[in-house]
Amino acid sequence: MTRNDEVETQLPGMDAASIAVKPGPTGRPQRAFPVPAPLAQHGPAKIIALCNQKGGVGKTTTSINLGASLAEYGRRVLAVDFDPQGALSAGLGARTHDATTIYDLLLNRHADVQEAIQSTSTPGLDIIPANIDLSAAEVHLVNEVAREQILAGVLRKVANDYDVILVDCQPSLGILTVNALTASHGVLIPLECEYFALRGVALLIETIDKVRERLNPAIELDGILATMYDSRTLHSREVLERVVDAFGDRVLETVISRTVKFPDASVAATPITQFAPEHQAAEAYRQLARELVFRGAVA
Ligand SMILES: Nc1ncnc2c1ncn2[C@@H]1O[C@H](COP(=O)(O)OP(=O)(O)O)[C@@H](O)[C@H]1O
Numbered sequence: 001m002t003r004n005d006e007v008e009t010q011l012p013g014m015d016a017a018s019i020a021v022k023p024g025p026t027g028r029p030q031r032a033f034p035v036p037a038p039l040a041q042h043g044p045a046k047i048i049a050l051c052n053q054k055g056g057v058g059k060t061t062t063s064i065n066l067g068a069s070l071a072e073y074g075r076r077v078l079a080v081d082f083d084p085q086g087a088l089s090a091g092l093g094a095r096t097h098d099a100t101t102i103y104d105l106l107l108n109r110h111a112d113v114q115e116a117i118q119s120t121s122t123p124g125l126d127i128i129p130a131n132i133d134l135s136a137a138e139v140h141l142v143n144e145v146a147r148e149q150i151l152a153g154v155l156r157k158v159a160n161d162y163d164v165i166l167v168d169c170q171p172s173l174g175i176l177t178v179n180a181l182t183a184s185h186g187v188l189i190p191l192e193c194e195y196f197a198l199r200g201v202a203l204l205i206e207t208i209d210k211v212r213e214r215l216n217p218a219i220e221l222d223g224i225l226a227t228m229y230d231s232r233t234l235h236s237r238e239v240l241e242r243v244v245d246a247f248g249d250r251v252l253e254t255v256i257s258r259t260v261k262f263p264d265a266s267v268a269a270t271p272i273t274q275f276a277p278e279h280q281a282a283e284a285y286r287q288l289a290r291e292l293v294f295r296g297a298v299a
């Protein structure tokens with residue numbers, strides 16, 4: 001029985017009674033998912049890769065704000081910066097110089113993972129940072145034994161300390177992303193509500209399928225998250241409609257709207273849940289966290 005079934009059988013008629021329903025932008029009812037119950041114990045972590053080989057679709061923003069929202073709900077969260085651009089590290093105010101980074105952990109199997117972990121301004125949300133050094137990893141890993149499994153080996157050492165590990169991937173389907181997919185139980189695909197958003201998603205799903213066949217039979221698609229949605233434009237609505245036509249239930253009910261609060265929060269190096277806690281964008285990421293718990297994608 002999945003967690004989803006469980007909740008639905010425990011709460012019959014939940015749609016009508018306990019969950020407020022309004023028509024959502026995905027064309028399905030948008031439910032206000034319940035606040036998750038506190039966890040009695042922590043770990044082992046569910047590892048989720050945030051993946052899309054297109055840049056600028058909201059991978060990093062989602063890693064930061066989903067991580068912060070899950071932490072608000074009492075989950076222990078580790079965010080892993082897996083992009084040499086280091087945007088996740090910057091967005092969470094992590095040190096990237098004179099710091100142990102994910103690159104050190106990949107290249108040196110004796111490096112101490114605990115030493116790489118930094119806390120953030122959000123209680124319960126930790127980070128392993130990255131910097132531009134990581135761009136050399138692709139080249140170095142080519143000659144490694146079991147090169148696709150190196151991140152999995154690193155994360156295994158700390159999985160029991162967390163409930164969720166979010167891996168913020170770089171915009172490519174190279175060896176780093178394959179490492180992330182090999183290490184993960186689930187994938188979350190942020191998709192910008194723009195024309196051509198669907199381009200490349202077939203290739204991404206094919207890559208996930210290959211990783212499932214060859215390296216990680218357990219990997220699942222946890223959901224496709226529509227981002228940068230602008231309800232005022234027909235364009236955004238049409239794109240979202242096509243995404244739902246193509247992917248059905250795999251599209252999450254939660255939709256992230258376009259707002260300048262995100263770039264503003266990035267500059268402040270804090271999650272939006274802290275920068276503008278009452279803003280509808282902060283609430284949208286809390287809703288995403290609640291939806292993922294409700295679906296059983298995270299504990
Ligand atoms: N919902 C949104 N509305 C407006 N701007 C956003 C939104 N989500 C992200 N951004 C901004 O868009 C840019 C790209 O987002 P980012 O999360 O870094 O994408 P990716 O990690 O996929 O490259 C960043 O400047 C970010 O602040």
Ligand SMILES: [Mg+2]
Binds near residue numbers: 059061088168169
């Ligand atoms: Mg990014």
